Amino acid sequence: MGFLNYVVWLPLAVGVACFLVPRRVAPWLALAGALAVLGLAIGLVVDFEAGVAGIQHSVDESWIPELGVRYQLGVDGISIFLILLAALLWAGATAFSALRGEPGDPARSRLYYFLLGLGETATVGAFMAQDLLLFVLFFDLMLIPFFFLIGAFGGANRIAATTKMIVYTLVGSLLMLVGAIATAILVSQETGELSFALADLRENLLAAGSQEWIFCFFAAAFLVKMPAFPIHGWLPDAYRAAPLPVLVLLSAVLSKVGAYGFLRIALPLYPDAAVTFQEAILVIGVASVLYGSVMAFTQTNVRLIAGYSSIAQLGFITLGIFALRPDGADGAVLHMVNHGLVVAPLFLIIAILFARTGTEDLREMGGMATRAPVLAALFLVVTMATLAIPGSANFIGEFYILNGLFQEKVVYAVVASAGIVIAAFYALRLYQRTMHNRLPEGMVSRELSLREAAVLAPLVACIVALALWPGLILERGEASVEESLAAVEPTQVAER
């Protein structure tokens, strides 16, 4: 009881506490807090009852009864590992920042760690919310700390980049607010009671006509957040400007909230609309896979290579979800965790390489492996996972996704498979151009320092562990995924 409250609010509490301690202590306090949250999240997973659908550990308090909003939290098989992922990567990013003395201006370090804490609270809250309005609230709130983190601590052109990002993403999520309110009001006109609780809304689905426009609002918010192909305009600027530990979180965790939203909100509440718009979203997914892969192959800025590869990977996740079959969605859940685990060390490696080379341009790098076998080995693991080599958890995730898609829409599956091939090209290109070839003049290859290894090695270990034991996630996700798709499937069967 109330256990989830600690997981949600501890990061913010620690963040506020950072203002009360001396500047030099703040990073370490924040790190201790992030590790404590990680411990709580691990406890949550250990305590999780596998194979059971439905919400566990639920918290249910009255919040604004007049407006029908309740403070409802809970975890299920879809969210539990995303929460763990968030806690893990937040701990990683905080540790990386603390060990490397981020931010550069120590006078503002308290603000930096406060914002990180606020971001974790909002993100974990969004994964746990079981009330539609609470979800929207956390979803919007999530953006604010990142607005400041990029705008106040980022690189060149940061203010324009962060403004662009927040305008893009808030446009989507404000429409979502109207959609959420409309859903609750329309349902309340049937039931006579105003409630935003997901459980209540699932029981009283809207008429197909209302579902359609509301679904579009939600889909817009989620697709911008990911981001998906035609609406990814904020990504290049924000990725160039963001501090790297922040970029880890932005790319690895925040993008997942969009995909998660489809499984948690859009499919269960608007199943008819999901079927109607299935093709449209699949087209967006395939386009994201192809566009992201090709762009990742042609870019020379290492951040953007990773950024565009994220677009491609999230395209896969979208495809898996909108196969509207349990295999596809189960694979999507696994792949969300996979992608988070892969892209986070990738950005940390980019930071480590930048510290050695002073550049983020692929053309100016090379030969970093000559004196750094451990770094090279870790990077190789990450690379192999990125290109989804058989044996990695990424392979299993993509296999499930494509398997689900093949049974449903063969054409999309065939086209999307091309993305896997291009992934091998861009991942290997990134690895070769940075680690192999001749060492450019004036650069030195240096092995990982102990501090860098302390952050990077555990994350890579997680990739390996998940490759050995993907069932950890698949088994726990299955029942919940089926529940999430339950409303969609009968209609589909009826159509056939």
Added chain:
Amino acid sequence: MEIQAPHIDWAGLSPLLALTGGILAVLVAALVTSGRAQRIAVSAMSLISLAAAAAACAWQWGERDDLLAGALRLDELGLAVALIAIASAAFCIPLSWREEAADRAVGPVGHGEFQLLLLSSALGMALLASSQNLITLFVSLELLSIPLYALCGSNLRRRESLESGLKYLVIGSLGSATLLYGLAFVYGASGSTDFTGIREGIGGDVLSDPVLLIGIALAATGLAFKLSIAPFHQWTPDVYQGAPTPVTAFMAVATKAAAFAVLVRFFDVALGPAAGDWQPALAALAAVSIAVGNVGALGQSSLKRLLGYSGVAQAGYMLVGVVVATEAGISALVFYLAAYALMNLAAFAVIALRERETGFGDDIRSVEGLGAERPALAWPLTISMLALAGIPGTAGFIGKLFLIEAAVEGDYTWLGVAIVIGTMVSLAYYLRVVAAVWMRPAPEPAAGVPAIAGGSPDAEAARADELARPEPNATPERRSLTVVALAIIAGAATIFFGVVPSPLVEWAEAAGEALAPFLS
């Protein structure tokens, strides 16, 4: 023969009496004191009378009655709005202590005159919020407005202030005249000055009665001037910018609250039966206001102009609560008015202080680098901007949620979408302020002369006079503690009611319930 004295409910009138008593006390105190003693004496009188009036409002909370033969209505709507006006006045008095406009040590007007006018205006607002008769409506609107005209021009040494006062006087008089003309038509059509009488006097079909239609249109126009609803908003940015900042703050939040209260009574109650006829027109006004305000604010570099345009947009949001003419709409409106007051007061307090501390006036440069230099000021301003933009965790978010719920419930979903689209546009300018505070370095101090934002040739010529003016503030750190505290209180309250909104929601719902029997 025995004369039957009319029954007067003195308890119901107690908030108004407390304010009236305060006005008299301030008048006397200002006559017998001067200088520093005057500031202390007058402020004490004002704050005591405001506190007494607030206590009286709290005491009368829950009473619903007609006062003075139906001229006034005692209910939660009037009391809630009176409380907003009283709180704003109490906020603006300490804000004006070091203000050139009110401090005779640096300016020509004394605290006595300044606070006397402020209290009179607050009394007008309290009256207006509870008036349910065309005559009381007009008289109290004038009582509200005339002191404000004088207050806007109270900084006699600044041309912009005088210009602002004159502009407001001319436009305000035009608005009042239009309103009065409209009220006369409404009276002619319905045969009653009393709101309940009008309600019975008009048929359901307004469109077939040109006299009534003209009356409603003119009255709506007149009230729209006061509320700065587009397209009757042109005066707002100029007047906001030119007026002394504490006056702008008071004008922005309290006038809006009082005028909205009477708009609710006039449209939702008196003209309730004809709702179908005026709703589309007001809905169009709301949409235009949202569009014009938000687009207008985009390019502003003066913070007061920015907040002026943002006020136009926010008035559009709040008008939605009137348009739907439901209990939920009125509750949402009252909640938003209270939230709006908190958000704006925090911002204006910071602006007022920075005006005195830096040479940049109210230009956005005055807050650049504030995050690193003065976190105690940066946080309230940031919270205020984020709340105005409707970010979760602030009262602004709950207010928007409430309004959109009311809009969807009242079958005006498209207005809900309009609010959201307006909010998206508004992010661009609110976040520009936040970016200036946290993401830009502090600028080099301006040389000597305070910048005249939006300067005119006249203003340029006035520079010579300005040079002769004493330095606004010699030791800002020590003197500004009160203002910093005020900003922090308003900012903290904005966050508090965003996280624990229930008390304020219940408070606002009482206002909605009070009018429920009159809604059709």
